[in-house]
Amino acid sequence: MTATATEAAIALRGVTKEFGTGDTKVAALSDINLELPYGELVLLVGPSGCGKTTLISIVAGLLDATRGEVDVLGRSLNRMGGGRKVRFRGDNIGFVFQQYNLLPALTAAENACVPLLISGWRRSKAVARAAELLTEVGLGSRLNSYPNQLSGGQQQRVAIARALVHHPRLLVCDEPTAALDASSGRTVMGLIRKVAVQADRAVVVVTHDSRVYDFGDRIVSMADGRVEKVEVQMKSRREEADPQIDADQG
Template sequence: MIAKTTEGLAVVCRQISKEFGSGETKTVALRGVDLDVFPGQMTLLVGQSGCGKTTLISIIAGLLNATSGSLSVLGEDIIGMSGTRLVQFRQKNIGFVFQQYNLLPTLTAIENAAVPLIIAGKSRRQAFEAAKAILSSVGLASRMHLLPNQLSGGQQQRVAIARALVHEPRLLVCDEPTAALDAQSGQTVMELLRRVALQPDRAVIVVTHDNRVFSFGDRIVHMDDGVVTNVEVPDRTTQPDSKVVLASHT
Protein backbone atom coordinates (compact mmCIF):
# COMPACT_ATOMS: atom_id res chain seq x y z
CA MET A 1 0.00 0.00 0.00
CA ILE A 2 2.93 2.38 0.63
CA ALA A 3 5.91 3.08 -1.59
CA LYS A 4 9.29 1.46 -0.88
CA THR A 5 11.16 4.50 -2.10
CA THR A 6 9.69 7.82 -1.16
CA GLU A 7 11.86 10.11 -3.23
CA GLY A 8 9.87 12.49 -5.37
CA LEU A 9 6.62 11.92 -3.48
CA ALA A 10 4.62 15.02 -2.61
CA VAL A 11 3.65 13.78 0.86
CA VAL A 12 4.90 10.85 2.92
CA CYS A 13 3.13 10.10 6.20
CA ARG A 14 4.46 7.31 8.40
CA GLN A 15 2.67 6.22 11.53
CA ILE A 16 1.09 9.60 12.11
CA SER A 17 -0.99 9.69 15.27
CA LYS A 18 -2.98 12.49 16.83
CA GLU A 19 -4.56 12.71 20.23
CA PHE A 20 -6.74 15.56 21.37
CA GLY A 21 -7.09 16.34 25.07
CA SER A 22 -5.93 14.08 27.89
CA GLY A 23 -7.29 11.84 30.61
CA GLU A 24 -11.00 11.15 30.40
CA THR A 25 -11.54 13.61 27.58
CA LYS A 26 -8.77 12.15 25.39
CA THR A 27 -9.77 11.47 21.79
CA VAL A 28 -7.48 9.50 19.53
CA ALA A 29 -8.20 10.91 16.08
CA LEU A 30 -5.35 9.23 14.17
CA ARG A 31 -3.77 5.89 15.13
CA GLY A 32 -0.77 5.43 12.85
CA VAL A 33 -1.53 6.71 9.36
CA ASP A 34 0.72 5.65 6.49
CA LEU A 35 0.04 7.58 3.31
CA ASP A 36 1.84 8.46 0.09
CA VAL A 37 0.68 11.31 -2.14
CA PHE A 38 2.05 11.44 -5.67
CA PRO A 39 2.80 14.59 -7.63
CA GLY A 40 0.69 15.09 -10.76
CA GLN A 41 -2.21 13.28 -9.12
CA MET A 42 -5.45 14.00 -7.36
CA THR A 43 -5.68 11.92 -4.20
CA LEU A 44 -9.14 11.58 -2.68
CA LEU A 45 -9.45 10.92 1.05
CA VAL A 46 -12.73 9.25 1.96
CA GLY A 47 -14.32 7.70 5.02
CA GLN A 48 -17.07 8.06 7.57
CA SER A 49 -17.65 11.18 9.58
CA GLY A 50 -15.21 11.35 12.48
CA CYS A 51 -12.64 8.93 10.99
CA GLY A 52 -9.92 11.62 11.01
CA LYS A 53 -9.86 13.11 7.50
CA THR A 54 -9.80 16.79 8.49
CA THR A 55 -7.30 16.07 11.25
CA LEU A 56 -4.98 14.33 8.79
CA ILE A 57 -5.08 17.03 6.11
CA SER A 58 -4.64 19.75 8.75
CA ILE A 59 -1.45 18.00 9.88
CA ILE A 60 -0.25 17.57 6.28
CA ALA A 61 -0.93 21.27 5.63
CA GLY A 62 1.06 22.28 8.72
CA LEU A 63 -1.99 23.72 10.48
CA LEU A 64 -1.96 21.16 13.31
CA ASN A 65 0.84 19.25 15.05
CA ALA A 66 0.90 15.46 15.02
CA THR A 67 1.33 13.69 18.37
CA SER A 68 3.83 11.25 16.83
CA GLY A 69 5.01 9.88 13.51
CA SER A 70 6.98 11.29 10.61
CA LEU A 71 5.81 13.54 7.82
CA SER A 72 7.56 14.78 4.74
CA VAL A 73 5.83 17.40 2.58
CA LEU A 74 7.46 18.28 -0.75
CA GLY A 75 10.67 16.69 0.52
CA GLU A 76 10.78 18.66 3.79
CA ASP A 77 10.39 17.21 7.27
CA ILE A 78 7.70 19.58 8.48
CA ILE A 79 7.33 18.03 11.93
CA GLY A 80 10.83 19.18 12.79
CA MET A 81 10.34 22.69 11.41
CA SER A 82 10.36 25.74 13.63
CA GLY A 83 7.20 27.86 13.82
CA THR A 84 8.45 30.71 11.65
CA ARG A 85 9.90 28.42 8.98
CA LEU A 86 6.71 26.39 8.94
CA VAL A 87 4.60 29.51 8.38
CA GLN A 88 6.88 30.56 5.51
CA PHE A 89 6.88 27.04 4.05
CA ARG A 90 3.09 26.94 4.21
CA GLN A 91 2.66 30.38 2.65
CA LYS A 92 4.91 29.44 -0.25
CA ASN A 93 3.94 25.85 -0.91
CA ILE A 94 0.51 24.98 0.40
CA GLY A 95 -3.01 26.03 -0.55
CA PHE A 96 -5.95 25.08 1.68
CA VAL A 97 -9.61 25.15 0.70
CA PHE A 98 -11.92 25.02 3.71
CA GLN A 99 -15.34 23.44 3.52
CA GLN A 100 -17.09 26.64 4.54
CA TYR A 101 -15.08 28.76 2.08
CA ASN A 102 -13.82 31.11 4.87
CA LEU A 103 -13.96 34.13 2.56
CA LEU A 104 -13.67 37.55 4.16
CA PRO A 105 -17.20 38.99 3.88
CA THR A 106 -16.22 42.63 3.46
CA LEU A 107 -13.73 41.96 0.66
CA THR A 108 -14.68 41.46 -2.98
CA ALA A 109 -13.81 38.25 -4.82
CA ILE A 110 -10.62 39.74 -6.28
CA GLU A 111 -9.56 41.16 -2.92
CA ASN A 112 -10.16 37.78 -1.24
CA ALA A 113 -8.15 36.00 -3.93
CA ALA A 114 -5.29 38.51 -3.61
CA VAL A 115 -4.92 38.14 0.18
CA PRO A 116 -2.24 35.37 0.21
CA LEU A 117 0.02 37.38 -2.08
CA ILE A 118 -0.42 40.59 -0.10
CA ILE A 119 0.42 38.68 3.09
CA ALA A 120 3.47 37.27 1.30
CA GLY A 121 4.64 40.84 0.63
CA LYS A 122 3.79 41.29 -3.06
CA SER A 123 2.71 44.72 -4.24
CA ARG A 124 -1.03 45.35 -4.52
CA ARG A 125 -0.68 45.62 -8.28
CA GLN A 126 1.06 42.25 -8.62
CA ALA A 127 -1.36 40.61 -6.21
CA PHE A 128 -4.41 41.96 -8.03
CA GLU A 129 -3.08 40.98 -11.45
CA ALA A 130 -2.47 37.42 -10.29
CA ALA A 131 -5.87 37.30 -8.56
CA LYS A 132 -7.59 38.52 -11.71
CA ALA A 133 -5.85 35.86 -13.82
CA ILE A 134 -6.73 33.00 -11.49
CA LEU A 135 -10.34 34.19 -11.08
CA SER A 136 -10.65 34.27 -14.86
CA SER A 137 -9.32 30.73 -15.09
CA VAL A 138 -12.02 29.54 -12.68
CA GLY A 139 -14.72 31.28 -14.75
CA LEU A 140 -15.31 34.32 -12.53
CA ALA A 141 -13.92 37.15 -14.65
CA SER A 142 -17.28 38.92 -14.67
CA ARG A 143 -17.97 38.46 -10.93
CA MET A 144 -14.68 39.53 -9.38
CA HIS A 145 -15.84 42.85 -7.97
CA LEU A 146 -18.73 41.32 -6.05
CA LEU A 147 -18.79 40.51 -2.35
CA PRO A 148 -19.08 36.87 -1.21
CA ASN A 149 -22.76 37.30 -0.25
CA GLN A 150 -23.50 38.41 -3.81
CA LEU A 151 -22.15 35.12 -5.17
CA SER A 152 -23.72 31.66 -5.30
CA GLY A 153 -22.29 28.83 -3.17
CA GLY A 154 -20.49 27.32 -6.16
CA GLN A 155 -19.05 30.73 -7.11
CA GLN A 156 -17.85 31.32 -3.53
CA GLN A 157 -16.23 27.89 -3.57
CA ARG A 158 -14.45 28.85 -6.80
CA VAL A 159 -13.20 32.10 -5.19
CA ALA A 160 -11.89 30.00 -2.28
CA ILE A 161 -10.11 27.73 -4.78
CA ALA A 162 -8.69 30.76 -6.61
CA ARG A 163 -7.41 32.16 -3.29
CA ALA A 164 -5.79 28.81 -2.46
CA LEU A 165 -4.10 28.67 -5.88
CA VAL A 166 -3.08 32.30 -6.39
CA HIS A 167 0.43 31.77 -5.02
CA GLU A 168 0.88 28.64 -7.18
CA PRO A 169 1.29 26.18 -4.30
CA ARG A 170 2.78 22.78 -5.07
CA LEU A 171 0.32 21.13 -2.70
CA LEU A 172 -3.37 21.98 -2.68
CA VAL A 173 -5.51 20.51 0.09
CA CYS A 174 -9.31 20.76 -0.07
CA ASP A 175 -11.71 19.78 2.71
CA GLU A 176 -15.03 18.64 1.25
CA PRO A 177 -15.05 21.19 -1.57
CA THR A 178 -18.31 19.91 -3.01
CA ALA A 179 -20.24 19.16 0.19
CA ALA A 180 -22.43 22.26 0.08
CA LEU A 181 -22.99 22.15 -3.68
CA ASP A 182 -25.59 20.53 -5.92
CA ALA A 183 -24.44 17.69 -8.17
CA GLN A 184 -23.74 19.90 -11.20
CA SER A 185 -21.77 22.54 -9.26
CA GLY A 186 -19.85 19.75 -7.51
CA GLN A 187 -18.80 18.28 -10.87
CA THR A 188 -17.80 21.75 -12.10
CA VAL A 189 -15.62 22.34 -9.04
CA MET A 190 -13.91 18.95 -9.39
CA GLU A 191 -13.29 19.45 -13.11
CA LEU A 192 -11.86 22.83 -12.32
CA LEU A 193 -9.56 21.44 -9.63
CA ARG A 194 -8.17 18.92 -12.09
CA ARG A 195 -7.78 21.49 -14.85
CA VAL A 196 -6.35 24.39 -12.85
CA ALA A 197 -4.59 22.78 -9.90
CA LEU A 198 -2.98 19.67 -11.35
CA GLN A 199 0.45 19.93 -12.93
CA PRO A 200 3.20 17.32 -13.15
CA ASP A 201 4.98 18.78 -10.11
CA ARG A 202 1.88 19.61 -8.12
CA ALA A 203 -0.36 17.44 -6.01
CA VAL A 204 -3.96 17.84 -4.92
CA ILE A 205 -5.60 16.15 -1.93
CA VAL A 206 -9.38 16.30 -1.72
CA VAL A 207 -11.38 15.10 1.27
CA THR A 208 -14.84 14.07 0.21
CA HIS A 209 -17.94 12.22 1.35
CA ASP A 210 -19.40 12.62 -2.08
CA ASN A 211 -19.26 9.39 -4.07
CA ARG A 212 -20.50 11.30 -7.13
CA VAL A 213 -17.00 12.76 -7.47
CA PHE A 214 -14.94 9.60 -6.85
CA SER A 215 -14.27 9.27 -10.58
CA PHE A 216 -12.10 12.40 -10.47
CA GLY A 217 -9.47 10.77 -8.24
CA ASP A 218 -6.26 9.11 -9.39
CA ARG A 219 -6.09 7.43 -6.00
CA ILE A 220 -8.85 6.90 -3.51
CA VAL A 221 -7.57 6.53 0.04
CA HIS A 222 -10.09 5.00 2.43
CA MET A 223 -9.86 5.81 6.13
CA ASP A 224 -11.61 4.21 9.05
CA ASP A 225 -11.27 5.05 12.73
CA GLY A 226 -7.97 6.91 12.43
CA VAL A 227 -6.12 4.66 9.97
CA VAL A 228 -5.86 4.17 6.22
CA THR A 229 -7.57 0.90 5.40
CA ASN A 230 -7.31 0.71 1.62
CA VAL A 231 -5.98 2.61 -1.39
CA GLU A 232 -7.77 2.20 -4.72
CA VAL A 233 -6.09 3.15 -7.96
CA PRO A 234 -8.95 3.35 -10.45
CA ASP A 235 -8.29 2.47 -14.05
CA ARG A 236 -8.63 5.97 -15.45
CA THR A 237 -9.08 4.74 -19.02
CA THR A 238 -12.59 3.76 -17.99
CA GLN A 239 -13.33 6.94 -16.10
CA PRO A 240 -15.66 9.63 -17.43
CA ASP A 241 -12.99 12.32 -17.45
CA SER A 242 -10.30 10.11 -18.96
CA LYS A 243 -9.76 12.87 -21.53
CA VAL A 244 -7.68 14.53 -18.83
CA VAL A 245 -4.16 13.32 -19.55
CA LEU A 246 -1.92 13.36 -16.52
CA ALA A 247 1.73 14.05 -17.00
CA SER A 248 2.67 11.23 -14.63
CA HIS A 249 0.64 8.77 -16.71
CA THR A 250 2.12 9.67 -20.05
Protein backbone atom coordinates in the same frame (compact mmCIF):
# COMPACT_ATOMS: atom_id res chain seq x y z
CA MET B 1 12.49 22.72 -6.34
CA THR B 2 11.43 20.31 -9.07
CA ALA B 3 9.94 16.98 -7.98
CA THR B 4 11.72 13.85 -9.09
CA ALA B 5 9.92 10.83 -10.48
CA THR B 6 10.54 8.81 -7.32
CA GLU B 7 10.01 11.49 -4.70
CA ALA B 8 6.71 11.34 -2.81
CA ALA B 9 4.85 14.59 -2.31
CA ILE B 10 3.61 13.33 1.07
CA ALA B 11 5.24 10.55 3.11
CA LEU B 12 3.79 9.51 6.46
CA ARG B 13 5.45 6.86 8.61
CA GLY B 14 3.84 5.60 11.80
CA VAL B 15 1.83 8.78 12.27
CA THR B 16 -0.32 8.77 15.40
CA LYS B 17 -2.33 11.66 16.82
CA GLU B 18 -3.73 11.57 20.34
CA PHE B 19 -5.88 14.12 22.10
CA GLY B 20 -6.24 14.39 25.88
CA THR B 21 -4.30 12.61 28.61
CA GLY B 22 -4.77 9.69 30.97
CA ASP B 23 -8.27 8.24 30.98
CA THR B 24 -9.48 10.90 28.54
CA LYS B 25 -6.83 10.13 25.91
CA VAL B 26 -8.29 9.47 22.47
CA ALA B 27 -6.34 8.29 19.41
CA ALA B 28 -7.65 10.18 16.39
CA LEU B 29 -5.01 8.56 14.15
CA SER B 30 -3.20 5.28 14.72
CA ASP B 31 0.01 4.28 12.94
CA ILE B 32 -0.69 5.85 9.54
CA ASN B 33 1.75 4.82 6.80
CA LEU B 34 1.05 6.48 3.49
CA GLU B 35 2.88 7.84 0.44
CA LEU B 36 1.16 10.10 -2.08
CA PRO B 37 2.77 11.14 -5.37
CA TYR B 38 2.96 14.40 -7.23
CA GLY B 39 0.69 14.96 -10.21
CA GLU B 40 -2.43 13.31 -8.81
CA LEU B 41 -5.74 14.31 -7.25
CA VAL B 42 -6.09 12.15 -4.13
CA LEU B 43 -9.48 11.71 -2.46
CA LEU B 44 -9.50 11.03 1.28
CA VAL B 45 -12.80 9.33 2.12
CA GLY B 46 -14.49 7.62 5.05
CA PRO B 47 -17.23 8.13 7.67
CA SER B 48 -17.44 11.18 9.92
CA GLY B 49 -15.00 11.01 12.82
CA CYS B 50 -12.61 8.58 11.11
CA GLY B 51 -9.69 11.03 11.20
CA LYS B 52 -9.70 12.56 7.70
CA THR B 53 -9.58 16.20 8.79
CA THR B 54 -7.02 15.42 11.50
CA LEU B 55 -4.82 13.75 8.90
CA ILE B 56 -4.88 16.63 6.42
CA SER B 57 -4.34 19.09 9.28
CA ILE B 58 -1.10 17.26 10.13
CA VAL B 59 -0.07 17.12 6.47
CA ALA B 60 -0.71 20.87 6.16
CA GLY B 61 1.26 21.65 9.31
CA LEU B 62 -1.78 22.89 11.25
CA LEU B 63 -1.43 20.10 13.83
CA ASP B 64 1.61 18.22 15.10
CA ALA B 65 1.62 14.43 15.16
CA THR B 66 2.00 12.82 18.58
CA ARG B 67 4.32 10.23 17.03
CA GLY B 68 5.64 9.40 13.60
CA GLU B 69 7.41 11.09 10.70
CA VAL B 70 5.70 13.62 8.46
CA ASP B 71 7.49 14.61 5.23
CA VAL B 72 5.74 17.05 2.90
CA LEU B 73 7.18 18.33 -0.38
CA GLY B 74 10.58 16.91 0.52
CA ARG B 75 10.68 18.62 3.92
CA SER B 76 10.34 17.11 7.40
CA LEU B 77 7.61 18.89 9.36
CA ASN B 78 8.89 17.20 12.52
CA ARG B 79 12.03 19.31 12.32
CA MET B 80 10.27 22.64 11.77
CA GLY B 81 9.64 25.09 14.58
CA GLY B 82 6.44 27.11 14.72
CA GLY B 83 7.70 30.12 12.76
CA ARG B 84 9.33 28.04 10.03
CA LYS B 85 6.19 25.96 9.70
CA VAL B 86 4.03 29.07 9.28
CA ARG B 87 6.33 30.30 6.52
CA PHE B 88 6.36 26.85 4.89
CA ARG B 89 2.53 26.82 4.81
CA GLY B 90 2.37 30.33 3.42
CA ASP B 91 4.86 29.56 0.65
CA ASN B 92 3.76 26.06 -0.32
CA ILE B 93 0.20 25.18 0.70
CA GLY B 94 -3.19 26.36 -0.54
CA PHE B 95 -6.46 25.66 1.26
CA VAL B 96 -10.03 25.27 0.00
CA PHE B 97 -12.77 24.68 2.59
CA GLN B 98 -16.47 23.83 2.62
CA GLN B 99 -17.17 27.37 3.81
CA TYR B 100 -15.85 29.82 1.25
CA ASN B 101 -14.69 32.36 3.89
CA LEU B 102 -14.78 35.25 1.44
CA LEU B 103 -14.61 38.78 2.83
CA PRO B 104 -17.97 40.43 2.04
CA ALA B 105 -16.54 43.93 1.57
CA LEU B 106 -14.03 42.80 -1.09
CA THR B 107 -14.65 42.03 -4.76
CA ALA B 108 -13.90 38.64 -6.26
CA ALA B 109 -10.50 39.84 -7.49
CA GLU B 110 -9.65 41.43 -4.14
CA ASN B 111 -10.63 38.26 -2.26
CA ALA B 112 -8.56 36.08 -4.57
CA CYS B 113 -5.44 38.22 -4.17
CA VAL B 114 -5.39 38.23 -0.34
CA PRO B 115 -2.53 35.66 -0.01
CA LEU B 116 -0.35 37.81 -2.27
CA LEU B 117 -1.07 40.94 -0.25
CA ILE B 118 -0.10 39.07 2.91
CA SER B 119 3.16 38.10 1.19
CA GLY B 120 3.92 41.75 0.46
CA TRP B 121 2.89 42.08 -3.19
CA ARG B 122 1.86 45.52 -4.47
CA ARG B 123 -1.92 45.71 -4.60
CA SER B 124 -2.11 46.44 -8.34
CA LYS B 125 0.14 43.49 -9.21
CA ALA B 126 -1.72 41.16 -6.80
CA VAL B 127 -5.14 42.08 -8.22
CA ALA B 128 -3.85 41.59 -11.77
CA ARG B 129 -2.56 38.10 -10.93
CA ALA B 130 -5.87 37.23 -9.23
CA ALA B 131 -7.79 38.46 -12.28
CA GLU B 132 -5.78 36.12 -14.52
CA LEU B 133 -6.62 33.13 -12.36
CA LEU B 134 -10.30 34.08 -12.00
CA THR B 135 -10.49 34.30 -15.78
CA GLU B 136 -8.97 30.82 -15.98
CA VAL B 137 -11.77 29.44 -13.77
CA GLY B 138 -14.49 31.19 -15.79
CA LEU B 139 -15.08 34.31 -13.70
CA GLY B 140 -13.40 36.88 -15.91
CA SER B 141 -16.66 38.82 -16.18
CA ARG B 142 -17.23 38.83 -12.40
CA LEU B 143 -13.95 40.31 -11.16
CA ASN B 144 -15.67 43.28 -9.54
CA SER B 145 -18.61 41.34 -8.11
CA TYR B 146 -19.00 41.02 -4.35
CA PRO B 147 -19.63 37.63 -2.70
CA ASN B 148 -23.35 38.32 -2.22
CA GLN B 149 -23.63 38.82 -5.98
CA LEU B 150 -22.21 35.36 -6.73
CA SER B 151 -23.79 31.90 -6.57
CA GLY B 152 -22.39 29.26 -4.24
CA GLY B 153 -20.47 27.59 -7.06
CA GLN B 154 -19.04 30.92 -8.19
CA GLN B 155 -17.96 31.75 -4.65
CA GLN B 156 -16.20 28.41 -4.44
CA ARG B 157 -14.38 29.25 -7.69
CA VAL B 158 -13.13 32.46 -6.06
CA ALA B 159 -11.96 30.37 -3.10
CA ILE B 160 -10.11 28.02 -5.48
CA ALA B 161 -8.46 30.97 -7.22
CA ARG B 162 -7.43 32.38 -3.83
CA ALA B 163 -5.93 29.03 -2.84
CA LEU B 164 -3.90 28.82 -6.06
CA VAL B 165 -2.90 32.44 -6.55
CA HIS B 166 0.52 32.00 -4.91
CA HIS B 167 1.34 28.83 -6.90
CA PRO B 168 1.29 26.38 -3.96
CA ARG B 169 2.82 22.94 -4.48
CA LEU B 170 0.24 21.30 -2.21
CA LEU B 171 -3.49 22.04 -2.40
CA VAL B 172 -5.61 20.76 0.49
CA CYS B 173 -9.40 20.79 0.12
CA ASP B 174 -11.75 19.94 3.01
CA GLU B 175 -15.23 19.04 1.74
CA PRO B 176 -15.14 21.58 -1.12
CA THR B 177 -18.42 20.36 -2.65
CA ALA B 178 -20.46 19.76 0.52
CA ALA B 179 -22.44 23.01 0.25
CA LEU B 180 -23.07 22.67 -3.49
CA ASP B 181 -25.68 20.88 -5.58
CA ALA B 182 -24.57 17.91 -7.68
CA SER B 183 -23.94 19.89 -10.87
CA SER B 184 -21.99 22.68 -9.16
CA GLY B 185 -20.03 20.15 -7.12
CA ARG B 186 -18.89 18.30 -10.21
CA THR B 187 -17.99 21.59 -11.89
CA VAL B 188 -15.85 22.58 -8.90
CA MET B 189 -14.08 19.21 -8.85
CA GLY B 190 -13.47 19.45 -12.57
CA LEU B 191 -11.93 22.89 -12.07
CA ILE B 192 -9.67 21.58 -9.32
CA ARG B 193 -8.50 18.84 -11.68
CA LYS B 194 -8.00 21.23 -14.57
CA VAL B 195 -6.28 24.07 -12.72
CA ALA B 196 -4.55 22.40 -9.78
CA VAL B 197 -3.32 18.98 -10.91
CA GLN B 198 0.18 19.44 -12.30
CA ALA B 199 3.32 17.33 -12.43
CA ASP B 200 5.01 19.20 -9.57
CA ARG B 201 1.90 19.70 -7.43
CA ALA B 202 -0.08 17.45 -5.08
CA VAL B 203 -3.81 17.79 -4.44
CA VAL B 204 -5.62 16.14 -1.52
CA VAL B 205 -9.40 16.42 -1.24
CA VAL B 206 -11.38 15.26 1.80
CA THR B 207 -14.92 14.40 0.75
CA HIS B 208 -18.06 12.53 1.76
CA ASP B 209 -19.52 13.14 -1.70
CA SER B 210 -19.47 9.83 -3.58
CA ARG B 211 -20.79 11.67 -6.66
CA VAL B 212 -17.29 13.08 -7.25
CA TYR B 213 -15.22 9.94 -6.59
CA ASP B 214 -14.58 9.51 -10.32
CA PHE B 215 -12.45 12.68 -10.34
CA GLY B 216 -9.79 11.07 -8.15
CA ASP B 217 -6.61 9.43 -9.41
CA ARG B 218 -6.27 7.71 -6.06
CA ILE B 219 -8.82 7.06 -3.29
CA VAL B 220 -7.60 6.62 0.29
CA SER B 221 -10.31 5.06 2.47
CA MET B 222 -10.12 5.60 6.24
CA ALA B 223 -11.95 4.12 9.23
CA ASP B 224 -11.34 4.46 12.98
CA GLY B 225 -8.19 6.53 12.56
CA ARG B 226 -6.50 4.11 10.17
CA VAL B 227 -6.00 3.79 6.43
CA GLU B 228 -8.03 0.79 5.31
CA LYS B 229 -7.43 0.81 1.57
CA VAL B 230 -5.71 2.77 -1.19
CA GLU B 231 -7.26 2.41 -4.63
CA VAL B 232 -5.57 3.69 -7.79
CA GLN B 233 -8.27 4.46 -10.35
CA MET B 234 -8.03 3.84 -14.04
CA LYS B 235 -8.17 6.95 -16.20
CA SER B 236 -11.32 5.65 -17.89
CA ARG B 237 -13.21 5.94 -14.59
CA ARG B 238 -12.65 9.69 -14.34
CA GLU B 239 -15.61 11.33 -16.07
CA GLU B 240 -15.80 14.99 -17.09
CA ALA B 241 -12.40 15.71 -15.59
CA ASP B 242 -11.84 18.54 -18.06
CA PRO B 243 -15.19 20.36 -18.15
CA GLN B 244 -16.16 23.29 -20.32
CA ILE B 245 -15.66 26.31 -18.08
CA ASP B 246 -18.70 28.59 -18.17
CA ALA B 247 -18.85 31.77 -16.12
CA ASP B 248 -22.62 31.43 -15.70
CA GLN B 249 -22.47 27.81 -14.56
CA GLY B 250 -22.60 27.02 -10.84
